[in-house]
Amino acid sequence: MRAQWMSDPYPCYSFYGVDGSDCSFLIYLSDIEWFCPPLAWRNHSSMPTTHPVPRIQASLRSDVGPLLEQVGTGKESLSFMRRRIRRLAAQWAAAARRLHTRLHSQDREQKRLGTWPVLVHVGFLTEESGDMFSPKVLKGGPLGEMVQWADILTALHVLGHSLRVSFSLKELQGFLGVPPGRGSCPLTGAFPFDLVYTDYHGLQQIKKLMGLSLKKYSSCMHSGVTAETHTPDNSFMGFVAEELNETERRSIQRNKVTNMAVVYGKEPSMWKVFIGFGFPYEGPAPLEAIANGCIFLQPKFQPPHSSPNHEFFRGKPTSRQVSSQHPYAEQYIGKPHVMTVDFNNSQELEAAIQEIMRTKVEPYLPYEYTCEGMLERLNAYIEHQDFCHPDAPFPLVNTSRSWPGNPPSPFTLLPNSSTLVWAPNVTAPPSWPPLSAMLLVLAPEGLSCVHTCQEEKLLCEPVFCRDMLQVQCEALEVEVSHLYPAVSAEEAECYLQKEPLLFSCAGAGPKHRRLCPCRDFIQGQQALCRDCL
Incomplete structure (x- = not known):
């Protein structure tokens, strides 16, 4: 402090009353940075007491x-x-x-x-x-x-x-x-x-x-x-696409030009086909085109684009594999509004174009991309998500005896499957999304939790990662890795995630079977589970 109080951070020191004296140094290091213990002669009892303010x-x-x-x-x-x-x-x-x-x-x-x-x-x-x-x-x-x-x-x-x-x-x-x-x-x-x-x-x-x-x-x-x-x-979080009233919908259907493909245009009411050429990924334009009665023709990526094989994703902290230019449109809208084909396969591409020319579609907009859908979703986030005071994680199974059964666990295995659900005789602690929506699924070797949950017609929910410590294994390791929690593909050894914030739904590795926290969802509002509202 004596050597540097007038150097780089000087405006800060001066702002808090530092004037070069040892007394001002001690007060600053005690009252402002808390580096030194409280000074006995300072009046600490005058600090205001904060009380929760009623919500408005x-x-x-x-x-x-x-x-x-x-x-x-x-x-x-x-x-x-x-x-x-x-x-x-x-x-x-x-x-x-x-x-x-x-x-x-x-x-x-x-x-x-x-x-x-x-x-x-x-x-x-x-x-x-x-x-x-x-x-x-x-x-x-x-x-x-x-x-x-x-x-x-x-x-x-x-x-x-x-x-x-x-x-x-x-x-x-x-x-x-x-x-x-x-x-x-x-x-x-x-x-x-x-x-x-x-x-x-x-x-x-x-x-x-x-x-x-x-x-x-x-x-x-x-x-x-x-x-x-x-x-x-x-x-x-999302965005919204403009919604059409009945008059606008009828006008589009009446004035639509056939045998026309548009890559970019300012008048969507004249579009028949909206073509994507692979980039940019997941922009709003395809959804706006579909909302205006277009068919979206897009390329399928074989192999999927990812960090190891594509420059756009290289160096980014993600294990995600992108299967097409707009995976949401491919997976959750699909035919007849969306056609996803291999553009390198001329026969497949020609067949898709012929099918498009025979197909008539109505304007379509998923609920989650409407104004009401976004308001509902954002309202639920603000009311229920808590980044400042996250719930404490469950204790490890080997140290907890609060659950019934032998070995004790709050989960029960569904018959003829590798899926765990919340046991009916166990009261779930408070959580959002609620734990009643959670199913734990053991992924096949090398598959991510995104794909595993999708196969079960569910979605991966990373919030539940902290609740996945109730696992019985011969050996247990707790480490930081985007592949955990997981089970060794060769040995009965479990790996748990040491840092819940690093849990990745997209992570996958050849030597591990991911333990995936899946949940149900509202059709047309994937961000929310059925009991989330």
């Missing part, structure tokens, strides 16, 4: 004017987001009314304590991240990320939550209340937000601004959200 009843909003003011102007990207928010405002309002009618008997609570708002920091549009998107908005550049963030902002606003939106480091620093310095200055008060939504760039920026203080609050930040249902390892 949320009220749905239909006026997007206040949100448009927060988004602001000055960039083409922001103008694009404002236009989208304004254009879909009526659909959001109608969806909110329908959702309110369905949930009117349930008391919804606003996800904030007192006046604490939700922070949404869109890092990829900040100047500090390079913002390569804004200059290309009107030149055919990618718009998918802006679509998703515009819809996230609108959904949070319509649900009645208090938002703070930042598109720059200056705004972010002001909202966080971070003292001056380069991230070495700790926050001493309560974190000003109950929930934070950001992206990869935004998370790095928050880390830089908050420095050591981030560790204390990082569990409340949610950056693991995706536009598409990539894998269950991240929460599916």
Whole structure:
């Protein structure tokens, strides 16, 4: 402190009253960084006692004017987001009314304590991240990320939550209340937000601004959200596609041109076929085309694209294998709206085109990509997901005697299968998703939990990873690996995941059989189980 108090972090030290004296050093190291024990002569009893603030009843909003003011102007990207928010405002309002009618008997609570708002920091549009998107908005550049963030902002606003939106480091620093310095200055008060939504760039920026203080609050930040249902390892936030009324649907069917294929167009009502050529992966355009009465023709990847064999995924922390340009459309929509074929097989491709020319389809939009579906999903996340106070994991089976049976276990094996379900004579502890939705399935050798659960017409649920310690094995090891929990393919040896946050539904290895936490789901709303609402 004596040698460096006027160097790099000086604005921080000065902010907290350090003036170069040993007395100020001791006070700072004791009261601010807690590096030294409390000083006996300091009045610590005057520290305010915090009490839980009653939650405020949320009220749905239909006026997007206040949100448009927060988004602001000055960039083409922001103008694009404002236009989208304004254009879909009526659909959001109608969806909110329908959702309110369905949930009117349930008391919804606003996800904030007192006046604490939700922070949404869109890092990829900040100047500090390079913002390569804004200059290309009107030149055919990618718009998918802006679509998703515009819809996230609108959904949070319509649900009645208090938002703070930042598109720059200056705004972010002001909202966080971070003292001056380069991230070495700790926050001493309560974190000003109950929930934070950001992206990869935004998370790095928050880390830089908050420095050591981030560790204390990082569990409340949610950056693991995706536009598409990539894998269950991240929460599916999604986006919406515009819904057609009956007049628009009839107009499309009446005016649709046959024998026409469109790769990119501004008037979807004239499309017959929407063709994907393999990239970009999982964008919103195919869903918008299907919602406007198109048939989506896309390539099948053989072998599937993944980190070992494709440059786009190389170096990314995922074991995911992508079977087509838009796996969601392939697996959950399918024929007649989606045709997935090997473009290298001319006979298969020609047969698919002939089938498309004979097929008539109605506009189709999955519920989870409607305004109501996104509001329902996001509302459930905010009410039930808890990143700040996760439930304690179960004890290991060898150390727990709280379950009946010999050996003790809360699970029972289904007849003629390798599937475990929650025992009917055991009361499940509180959890979300509820443990009643969980089935444990032992995967075949070399298959991931994504594929294993799909084979059972279920979905992998990583939240249940912490509840999978009730396993009886001859030998047990607890390690950090994206392949665990698993069972050795050759020996009766079990491997459990030491770090639950690293559990991967997509991980697979030739020497292990994954123990997969599967769950049921609502048709058209995969993010939620049947008992999740």
